[in-house]
Amino acid sequence: MMCALGSAVCFGAASVFQALGARAAEPGTGSGVDVALLWRALRQWRYVAGLGLDGLGFVLQIVALRTLPIYAVGASLAASLAVTAVIASHMLEVRLSRTEWTAVAVVCLGLAMLALASGREGHESPGAVLEWGLLAAAFGVLLVGAAAGRLPERPRALTLGLAGGVGFGVVEVAVRLIDSVDLADPALYALLVGGGSAFLLYTSALQRGSVTTATAGLVLGETIGPAVVGVVWLGDRTREGLGWLALLGFAVAVAGSLTLARFGEAPAREEADAALKG
Template sequence: MILALLAALVGTLGYGAGSVLQSVGASRASGVAVARQPTYVAGLAFDAVAWMGSLVALRQLPLFAVQALLAGSLAVTVVLARLVLGVRVRRREGVAAAVITAALVVLAAGAGPLSAVRPPRPFSPVMLVSLGVLAVATVLAGRRARSTELAVLGGVAFSGAALCARAAHGSGDWASLLHEPLAWAVLGYGALGMIGYTGALEHGSVGPATAILWVVEVALPAVVGVWVLGDAVRPGWAAPAALALLLALGACVVLAAAPGQSGGATVP
């Protein structure tokens, strides 16, 4: 359990730093040209480390706990945006960051043991078909160049990656994952999530795009994890965990509305 929490913390810090670096890179180029920006590539490297941390955490913690802990990266993003992009952080945003931190502590404490329940039989084909549908939707949204829409689709895609990773982990050890279709679907969903999030950063600013991404990425896997994959909360912790989840999501919305987060990023 301690290793899983530490891995989730690595993911939180990695995603927070990666978001700011990708925002800087996306503000200097667009389309495939952004891949030649050193800051964007560095952001991808932070994301890769964070993603590996999330996979380790998912082997011992339920989805709602892992995703909520990773959503704490939004607070890291806001702090780094203040230092790197010169975004002013008011007292309200500081309180919101503190609320997120406290809520994540409650969620981590309320996480029950990882369920051994295998996903229902239709889960795999539904996730594979959804991957294709999401790919088409992401292409169409990219043509419309709407930051909010791309951020939502990015959040859905990353949610799909987390759900596939959670379900694939229940099928056996690491070696067996090579023969698991859901394990390969994780890569597809992850790629779509990165495309959607990068597009959101190109056409909007880092605060709202990241907040929308994480609100979707916390809420959707939490619901599916509990109702479909059998994730559990410790006895007596259901109400505190639900309240903490709502507070964390509300604080994400507050951070999204922070002054300076609604305009374009200012690169030093």
């Protein structure tokens, strides 16, 4: 659980740096799959620093996924928005309302409930069907991202967020399925395609459009689906008699994170410049 929380801290801090870097880059085409935008963002040191934190967070996430149910790790990752909110309140001088400070506390409460109720990871073998299904879902994320660029702003942001969340969810499940590096393993390619697609889509969402809506979609996409897969196909369970507490903790943590969704949004250029000077 400490690794899961550590990954949330890394991802939450990375979001602030990546948001600053993405907004400082030249505007993209508006397509969800805009590789050129990602390349321009990589020229910003803050975006690169965010990727470094993401790398550390991913290592901690892998450790957590090898010992905890996916639903517990997924809720912890969603809680990274609480970390982002606290960091943004200091680094970007963003005011948190009383409701948002309450949401931060609610997220912490939900995670504490999950920590108490979570059992160990399941060890059921889902077979090749799930692995190939993950790979299909990963490529589906790319297709949805490409199509999202033609949508109006609001549905575009929601679609990019949900698709990006599904991509990160594919990564969560794939980590559980991969025991060793096997070039014939479809789960390995699902991890690579799903993670890369999610980064492309979310970078585009950070740069343009209603990112508050996109971040809410991201939270839902990366938590609910993987949690269901973990329980139904992988055998994730709770401690004896505490299933209700795990379900309640999951719902509370995700609901609190959704309240903080606006902190997934890139700051205005003026705020980015002020943060640099500070």
